[in-house]
Amino acid sequence: MSEMPGLVEHVTCLGCGCSCDDIVVAVRDGRIAEARSACPLGSAWFGDGSVPTDIRVRGAAVSIDAALDAAATMLDEARRTLVFLSIDTSCETQRAAVAVADTLRAVVDGVSSSSVASGILAAQRRGRVGATLGEIRNRADCIVFWGTDPAARYPRYASRYAPEPAGLFVPDGRRSRTLVSVDVGDARGPRDADLRLGIPVDRELGAIAALRASLAGRSLGEHPLAGLADLSRTLAAARYVAIIYDAEPGALPPEPGRAESLMALGLELNATTRACVMPLRAGGNRLGAEAVLTWQTGYPMSVDFSRGHPRYRPDEGARALVAAGAVDAVLVVGRPLGLPFAIDAARTVVVGPAATAAACAIAIDTGVAGIHEGGTAFRMDDVPLPLRAPVPGPRVAADVVRDLAQRIAARRARRS
Ligand code: SF4
Known part of the structure; x- marks a missing residue:
């Protein structure tokens, strides 16, 4: 059409x-x-699709050739480099950035290691209890929002995925589903929940453990949390439970054990019914960085190429490396926004949307993936989606990063 x-x-x-x-x-x-x-x-x-289109080396406007040569020199001469995958780039750009890290024997990391690492590590220990958003939409007859109301940070979640849409096995949409809100401290779920349970922050993990015990057939006795027994019965009676929590830093106080406890609860539920545990994730294709790193190196974050092969160093993410002064050059690929470390202006190259807004040595503005650049991005349920570019923009980030990789490789070839 x-x-x-x-x-x-x-x-x-x-x-x-x-x-x-x-x-x-x-x-x-x-x-x-x-x-x-x-x-x-x-x-x-x-927005209106307008972005900066500049190229700067130490504040001066230069050609793309001059900027790429300066960046290749700085990164090639560094003893240890961090390549950081930030937001608003395509998987194609992220893939090119991993190639740069491989060539440089650098550390490559992304936003996940400073924000959702506990959930990623928990999934690696226990196994994920995952599902696509389509599966939740079509099958889940019990939706549990755990300490989150998606309306605030994921505004169309309810109307596109759950609880509102009708699905194959929930033909009446919202009326076919039981909506549960577990409010943790001040972090409240949807106002129109059918069942609501309030849990003080310091009793959250204990409540999840009690739920697991109850689902495994043990008595809750006179549990001090009113409503826990009701919730246990509701979960056990459902055909398909979707437990949804916000994995990103936000209103819910950080609790490193939450993701793992909820995964354990999901596993327990799967002994008697069907269940999934779905972390809500922010935008900018941050899931793409995890996917690209995994298929390129075997690991989703914090990968060290210093020995010539990828090693997983989740204890040495970008934030820790920069804070310890363990890297002497940084390449940020993506928008320089919300970085988990302070930019050292003298030693940082930024290639991405609004790169020139950052105080750094070398900055090359590119388009935004999904606005000026096509390619691929990953949804919060790890489903890859094609991107379209509705308006033209500055240079394409993937082309710039590939060009940079070639210049670094050429310098190394000349020396060998
Ligand atoms: S993807 Fe965009 S349109 Fe959809 S809910 Fe998120 S911000 Fe809104």
Whole structure:
């Protein structure tokens, strides 16, 4: 089906991890006039599509050749380099960045090691109790929001995935499902929940352990948490339970044991019914960085190439390395926003959207994946989605990073 002039259909929004792929972008005079179907968060992420288009070396405007040569020299001469995968890039760009790290024998890491590492490590220890969002939409008849209301940071989650849409085995949508809110401290779930349980922050893990015991057939006795027995009965009676929590830092106080405890609860539920545990994840294709690192190196974060092969160093993520002064050059690939370390202006190269907004030695502005660049991005449930580029932008990030990799490799070849 052909598109209406000025309208670009099936655009994927990376404003949050829902990665809604039903956005219709209206383009006027090369700018985004409207992102139809997008929530306010998504509309803000698209903006009008304008981004900086500069290239700077120590503050001076230079050509792309000069900037890439300067970056190749700085990174090649460093004793130990950190390659950091930030947000708003495609998997193709992330893949090129991993190749740079491999060539440099660098450490490569992304935003996950400083934000969701405990959940990733828990999944590696226990095994994931996962599902796609489509499976939740079509099968889950009991939705448990654990200390989160998706309306705040994942605005279309409820309408696109659960609890509202009708699905194959939940034909009446919201009416076919039991909606449970587990409020942890001040972190409350949806207001229209059918069942609500409040848990003080310091009793969260104990409550999950008691639930597991109850589901395994032990008596809760006179448990001091009113409603825990009701919740246990509701979970046990469901055909398919989806337990959903916000994995990103936010309103819910950080609790390193939460992800692992919820996974254990999901495993317990699967002994008698079906269940999945779904972490809500933020946008910008951060899941893509984990996927690319995993298929390229075997590990989702904190990979060290210093011995010529990938080694997993989850205890030595980007934040720890920079804080310890263990790297003397940093290549940030992606938007220089929300980095888990302070940029050392003299030793940092940034290639990505609005790179020149960062105080760094070398900055090359590129387009934003999903706005100016196509490629692939991963949704919060690890489903890859194609990206469209509704408006033109500056140079493509993947091309810049590949060019940088070639220049570094050429320097090394000349020396050998
Ligand atoms: S819910 Fe998330 S992905 Fe969907 S339009 Fe809103 S910000 Fe974009």
